[in-house]
Amino acid sequence: MTDFVAATTMQSEITMQRELGRWDSGQPGPTLLVTGGVHGNEPAGVYAAQRVLAQLQERAPQIRGRFIALVGNLPALSENRRFLSRDLNRSWDQESLVVNQARGEQERSPEDREQLDLIACFVEVERSASGPLVYCDLHTSSAAGSPFLCLADTIDNRRLGLTTGVPIILGIEETIAGASLEWFADRGIMAFAVEGGQHESDEAIANHEAVLWGLLVKLGILPEGFVDLEPHRQRLRQAVGSAPPIVEIVHRHVIASADAFRMESGFVNFAVVAKGQLLAKDRHGDVCAKHKSLVMLPLYQELGDDGFFLARRVRWFWLLLAKWLRAFHVAALLPLMPGIRRDSDDHDTMLANPRVARWFVVEFFHLLGFRKETERLGCLAFRRRCSRRVNRSL
Numbered sequence: 001m002t003d004f005v006a007a008t009t010m011q012s013e014i015t016m017q018r019e020l021g022r023w024d025s026g027q028p029g030p031t032l033l034v035t036g037g038v039h040g041n042e043p044a045g046v047y048a049a050q051r052v053l054a055q056l057q058e059r060a061p062q063i064r065g066r067f068i069a070l071v072g073n074l075p076a077l078s079e080n081r082r083f084l085s086r087d088l089n090r091s092w093d094q095e096s097l098v099v100n101q102a103r104g105e106q107e108r109s110p111e112d113r114e115q116l117d118l119i120a121c122f123v124e125v126e127r128s129a130s131g132p133l134v135y136c137d138l139h140t141s142s143a144a145g146s147p148f149l150c151l152a153d154t155i156d157n158r159r160l161g162l163t164t165g166v167p168i169i170l171g172i173e174e175t176i177a178g179a180s181l182e183w184f185a186d187r188g189i190m191a192f193a194v195e196g197g198q199h200e201s202d203e204a205i206a207n208h209e210a211v212l213w214g215l216l217v218k219l220g221i222l223p224e225g226f227v228d229l230e231p232h233r234q235r236l237r238q239a240v241g242s243a244p245p246i247v248e249i250v251h252r253h254v255i256a257s258a259d260a261f262r263m264e265s266g267f268v269n270f271a272v273v274a275k276g277q278l279l280a281k282d283r284h285g286d287v288c289a290k291h292k293s294l295v296m297l298p299l300y301q302e303l304g305d306d307g308f309f310l311a312r313r314v315r316w317f318w319l320l321l322a323k324w325l326r327a328f329h330v331a332a333l334l335p336l337m338p339g340i341r342r343d344s345d346d347h348d349t350m351l352a353n354p355r356v357a358r359w360f361v362v363e364f365f366h367l368l369g370f371r372k373e374t375e376r377l378g379c380l381a382f383r384r385r386c387s388r389r390v391n392r393s394l
């Protein structure tokens with residue numbers, strides 16, 4: 001049985017419904033679940049998903065598994081604003097969700113309602129999946145530059161992410177708490193956010209579309225030969241340019257509205273900055289780079305609480321080492337190291353005494369896929385996300 005809900009290409013009609021469309025031939029297989037417009041001023045992901053849906057509708061392939069596209073923040077998209085009362089790409093951690101669910105309907109903000117509605121959709125998709133589930137959240141940024149992926153640092157996410165040909169940014173979850181990726185990562189579901197390019201640009205839509213076709217083929221959802229990937233790969237190669245394949249966030253510049261933060265003009269994603277280079281100005285004066293690094297997500301819009309991120313390139317040696325260390329379950333030895341113990345309540349969390357666990361211990365945690373979450377009882381808590389066994393079949 002083939003099921004399709006018509007998608008439109010008119011921006012004014014984005015407001016109509018949560019589910020943009022789905023293609024399902026009734027054959028068991030992987031599910032690719034996509035959201036666009038989680039930030040309401042970023043409709044490119046919605047347009048890209050509509051393009052893919054339109055092709056599927058027109059050519060009606062028999063596929064394995066499903067392709068499902070949802071709209072993120074419906075009311076904010078209709079006003080072309082990032083959000084109405086709070087960022088919908090935050091507060092996806094368990095604690096915040098419990099608070100949201102406990103609120104009365106009248107007390108909920110528009111984004112609280114959107115979040116609960118999205119979760120109901122996610123749960124339905126997860127429950128009805130007949131194979132592995134992959135979640136892809138499509139975004140754009142206020143700065144130009146190469147597209148990139150953000151993901152929770154599991155080997156499965158890295159493996160699938162690298163096949164897209166789009167650079168990966170590690171460690172964003174260590175700096176931003178509660179992105180929607182967390183909801184999926186906590187369930188062992190493979191999940192990426194794709195930053196497709198600059199808001200309102202045609203390139204961002206085409207980059208998103210290229211990533212989606214690549215994933216549909218890679219996951220074995222589309223029949224062989226349905227889509228010629230070469231033009232899409234060519235487009236992404238051109239968009240990525242000389243950006244390195246994997247970088248790691250080393251600094252997040254948090255801002256508040258009282259800071260009067262103003263990014264210096266001309267920075268694009270992956271721009272190399274020298275130590276001491278002027279990046280921005282705020283009420284305290286100049287904001288300069290402390291080390292040579294790469295600028296990510298420089299803020300050139302009104303709303304947002306991240307001024308910019310700084311990243312560094314991760315060399316292949318460290319990527320291979322991480323892969324081997326994880327394959328041999330070296331993490332099991334961590335509690336033998338001085339100052340480190342396993343959290344008795346959570347098998348995947350390690351507690352490190354900051355006086356004993358020096359900087360190289362933090363690096364070692366990263367190699368093993370652990371990211372710093374919080375401080376607990378005077379200790380640094382590092383947590384890792386585990387992949388489901390079913391993901392290995394992809």
Ligand SMILES: [Zn+2]
Pocket residue numbers: 038039042139140
């Ligand atoms: Zn966004």
